[in-house]
Amino acid sequence: MKYIQIIILLVFIHQFGFAQSPKEISENDLKKCHLEIEKEVVKLRKELNAEEYLSDFDKQITVDFKIDTLRIEKLLSKKIEIDYSTSGMVNASYEAEIEYDKLLNKYYQILAKKLDPADKEVLKQSQKNWIAFRDSERKFNSAISKDQYSGGGTMQRIIVASGYLEITRKRLFEIVDYLNKLSE
Template sequence: MNFPLLILFLLSFSTAWAQTTNGPREVTPEMEKSIKVKIEQDVASFKKRQDGDRAVATEFAIDTMRIERYMDEYMKLDYSTAGMRFAMNEAASAYDVILNKYYKKLLLKLKPSDKTALIQAEKAWIVFKDKDLAFRAVLSKEEYTGGGTIQQVKATSFYYNMIKDRAVTLFQFYQSIESN
């Protein structure tokens, strides 16, 4: 077999193989609905196993379970760069809702004289978050990383983790007050 014929065979084989494998798929509204139904079934099962004494922890666990499961299930279907970034941004937005929920609950629990400390801490965290994300953007430049689409995924993951971590922290503050 001559070399050009071998190259042609290998290219046609690899093209046929690539077209028959299950690659990332665009998530359709029907697929997304199926994901959400599956998650709600898991939530119902989780609720049955919980005791009533831990209502605050159970509520938070369910909120975060919905977010994490949605992100995981979405990325199983669409693990392209765009799909992963979309799923992480959706998760970050959902964690931001939880962050604000526990910020407000915490404010309601604090004495008026102590609310200023939380408000100032949250304002400082927002400034820190914005500056840290800006620095992360600098570090993501091709001259520092070599570039590539992985940098987009890393930046989105960094943002997602910042929001998630702050939501968890505010929940923990709230839970410590609620349990006393």
């Protein structure tokens, strides 16, 4: 969680020092960002496909995961570069969290299909427990950011949003780590 907060702060400081002012992100800005990101995706896919893997399954998971996460991280960074206001950073973090949640569901489904019925039930229970943890952690993250504990300030909104993002990102990495332990 601290890493994402540091990244957001560094981007904020960089932009504050070298730019005129933040601006709202337009549809054209998003299109431009997506085009730039897709150029990076093509380059990364080529590099990753050239590497050797233990199996086609390992290759598929590795390539897809790295590309999926690259898209989210690059878009988050580009959105913050354009709109580095508190609101812009908070919105970008929440939007990235939504995208990570989609990936979490994608890789969870892949993992579930690889397990036998009994182990799939264990995975389901684990995920239910994680969702309960996530929800209570979010609640506590919000509570601890109250003015009475944190001293207040708009920065607390960024810390809460990045906390939400980090919880989901961490679980995604755990699920993909489980996938990497499987052999086809």
